[in-house]
């Protein structure tokens with residue numbers, strides 16, 4: 001079971017998507033990784049090319065069940081490992097499009113929203129959809 005244990009952000013301010021690690025289903029698709037048995041590592045680098053974070057992943061695409069296994073360290077110490085379900089929808093022309101199913105539990109309810117991107121604020125433990133973290137976009141904060 002996965003929970004969102006980091007509630008402190010709610011007390012001060014909303015987090016922006018720009019302050020989060022992002023996992024995009026499109027980047028897995030473009031790297032041809034949405035196939036059974038695919039695995040690898042996603043790295044995030046800062047402007048100087050230094051590693052900010054890394055996530056190990058493995059993909060399970062079976063007729064019965066599709067999921068991605070995520071493994072990473074929090075603050076270089078605590079191991080986190082969980083699966084995120086993947087679903088498909090039919091595309092207009094041909095083929096299918098993959099989506100993450102948000103793995104978070106919020107207010108004791110599983111979220112289960114379909115999402116193309118999952119976010120993890122830097123100090124949070126899990127990747128979840130932007131609704132679970134109540135993320136805003138930087139551009140929405142300015143009124144021109």
Ligand SMILES: [Zn+2]
Pocket residue numbers: 102103104111112113128129130131132
């Ligand atoms: Zn969610």
